[in-house]
Amino acid sequence: MQNEAVFYNPNELGLGRKVNCKRTLNHQACYVTKYGHVGGSPFESFDDTIHNFNPGDTVAMEADRVPPKPSVVRFYIYKPNGKLSRSTLFDTSGPKFVPGVCNHCHGGNEFVVLDPHAYRYPGVSKDSPHSLDKQQEKFRVLNESVAYAHLGESGGPYLALLQRLYEDNWGTPGAKAIPEPIPPTWQDQSFAFHHIFKPSCRTCHMYQTPPLDFERSFTGNGFVSDDVCRGYMPHAMSPMLRLWKTTNPSLLQALSDLAGSAFCQSSSKGKPPKLTVVAPSGSVTTSVQGVTHKATVTDLEDGPNCCKVVWSSDQDGPLGVGKEIVFAYRSVGPRHITVIATDSDGRIDAKVFALNVVSAPPEVPTDLELSHSRFFLTYVADNTSLPDTEIVPTTTGAFPFNTANTPFLLPCGVQNFAGQLQAHLLSAPTPVHWQGTVRFLRADGTVIVSKGYSGTQSFDHGVLPVTEALNVGASAGAGYTPLSTIHSFRDFMYQPADLGANTPVRMELTVTPFADTQHKIPITDSNPANNVINLWLMRACGG
Numbered sequence: 103m104q105n106e107a108v109f110y111n112p113n114e115l116g117l118g119r120k121v122n123c124k125r126t127l128n129h130q131a132c133y134v135t136k137y138g139h140v141g142g143s144p145f146e147s148f149d150d151t152i153h154n155f156n157p158g159d160t161v162a163m164e165a166d167r168v169p170p171k172p173s174v175v176r177f178y179i180y181k182p183n184g185k186l187s188r189s190t191l192f193d194t195s196g197p198k199f200v201p202g203v204c205n206h207c208h209g210g211n212e213f214v215v216l217d218p219h220a221y222r223y224p225g226v227s228k229d230s231p232h233s234l235d236k237q238q239e240k241f242r243v244l245n246e247s248v249a250y251a252h253l254g255e256s257g258g259p260y261l262a263l264l265q266r267l268y269e270d271n272w273g274t275p276g277a278k279a280i281p282e283p284i285p286p287t288w289q290d291q292s293f294a295f296h297h298i299f300k301p302s303c304r305t306c307h308m309y310q311t312p313p314l315d316f317e318r319s320f321t322g323n324g325f326v327s328d329d330v331c332r333g334y335m336p337h338a339m340s341p342m343l344r345l346w347k348t349t350n351p352s353l354l355q356a357l358s359d360l361a362g363s364a365f366c367q368s369s370s371k372g373k374p375p376k377l378t379v380v381a382p383s384g385s386v387t388t389s390v391q392g393v394t395h396k397a398t399v400t401d402l403e404d405g406p407n408c409c410k411v412v413w414s415s416d417q418d419g420p421l422g423v424g425k426e427i428v429f430a431y432r433s434v435g436p437r438h439i440t441v442i443a444t445d446s447d448g449r450i451d452a453k454v455f456a457l458n459v460v461s462a463p464p465e466v467p468t469d470l471e472l473s474h475s476r477f478f479l480t481y482v483a484d485n486t487s488l489p490d491t492e493i494v495p496t497t498t499g500a501f502p503f504n505t506a507n508t509p510f511l512l513p514c515g516v517q518n519f520a521g522q523l524q525a526h527l528l529s530a531p532t533p534v535h536w537q538g539t540v541r542f543l544r545a546d547g548t549v550i551v552s553k554g555y556s557g558t559q560s561f562d563h564g565v566l567p568v569t570e571a572l573n574v575g576a577s578a579g580a581g582y583t584p585l586s587t588i589h590s591f592r593d594f595m596y597q598p599a600d601l602g603a604n605t606p607v608r609m610e611l612t613v614t615p616f617a618d619t620q621h622k623i624p625i626t627d628s629n630p631a632n633n634v635i636n637l638w639l640m641r642a643c644g645g
Contacts, residue, residue: 585597
């Protein structure tokens with residue numbers, strides 16, 4: 103059916119569930135069919151739910167709506183063969199009869215809010231029509247029906263819960279439920295709220311008369327420990343087994359620590375550790391490098407170096423062990439992170455906090471260009487300087503009338519050859535430093551090695567260091583003198599004889615982006631093709 107939602111409920115009953123609701127102006131009805139059995143495989147239960155295999159009983163609830171809330175509610179139990187029954191089996195504790203079994207959680211006339219993130223969808227991908235994300239709109243429509251049943255009421259626990267689940271209002275088509283934030287008064291008791299009270303107590307007790315106020319903390323609720331210790335609560339088998347059999351960490355020990363005294367058992371153990379989560383918080387991004395998770399722990403008996411710290415996520419499973427770990431989130435969306443510190447006595451402190459993972463913004467590539475717009479050359483021969491000559495290359499970095507057959511001619515007795523180039527930073531996430539290099543290559547591609555003026559050096563390129571940083575969209579010029587017999591640094595410059603005579607050579611100019619002023623940390627350029635300009639030269643000698 104169109105708004106029929108399927109899920110595995112690990113909380114009150116530990117069963118697969120199929121739910122739908124219908125309503126008219128003055129009438130409303132919902133039903134839920136159960137699949138699997140308490141203690142059985144969640145995967146099998148949910149698979150049966152999806153394929154409607156071996157269904158159990160269906161429990162229906164209908165009401166004539168009389169504002170501000172339904173005054174009379176009727177409950178029905180249907181067997182798999184469609185016949186009505188007065189009882190059903192939820193677990194191995196025997197048959198449960200209507201309406202009493204329903205009144206426990208529905209408070210007589212309350213339609214229960216569905217929290218999509220409190221359920222599980224095991225064995226299906228996120229693209230499956232039965233996944234949480236693909237069923238969000240179905241849950242919204244169902245919860246809109248729940249709200250409809252209470253129109254005219256002012257406030258109340260159901261309304262407060264819906265407001266926390268739907269930031270964009272449950273009545274807005276397309277609005278998605280988020281993982282319920284930890285209530286402010288429970289921040290210091292977040293583990294107990296998230297792993298004990300929320301899954302095992304709240305769904306039923308918030309609707310009973312008189313209800314417990316789960317907006318308040320543990321101490322504010324006046325929780326009666328005798329009900330737990332005598333086995334009266336939790337009432338359903340699934341949360342009862344979870345409370346008493348979850349030992350790593352011990353939920354019963356967490357409850358005892360919360361009470362501040364021995365709880366259902368005598369204990370001579372020392373004080374529990376004190377855990378503080380340092381990072382992360384709020385929102386983080388998906389990244390290959392991962393997100394740092396950090397906590398500090400102290401313990402009265404074990405000292406500051408105590409404790410095993412375990413991190414886990416309700417969406418990602420185990421994250422790691424240690425006071426500081428790094429975990430790379432691969433999927434986006436909200437989740438709850440649980441951190442548990444255990445000391446040498448087995449005492450624990452635990453925290454649960456909400457974390458939202460968002461897609462990392464697209465990386466801005468670094469693209470440094472050796473500009474084609476301003477390129478000047480000049481030389482000195484016979485102690486006379488040639489006026490600066492501007493040469494305009496094509497967009498590919500070549501010159502239209504400059505090839506190995508038509509090189510730029512230098513006099514045979516050239517004393518100094520220089521030029522000016524311009525770098526342009528087209529894009530980058532931050533300002534960059536840059537450096538230019540120049541080298542000469544023969545027509546066959548071999549690199550020319552120079553000994554310098556004195557013949558005591560050996561180098562195959564020259565460097566144009568630039569100290570100023572370049573901002574995105576800005577340009578900067580730099581002069582270069584690769585060849586000279588008269589410059590004060592001529593020992594580190596090419597000499598005319600290195601170029602040969604009447605033989606074309608290629609001068610290659612390259613600009614490279616760097617992250618530091620010392621030009622030790624190069625940055626990968628997204629478009630290295632526009633970093634280079636080539637110019638063919640030839641010493642023209644007679645003879």
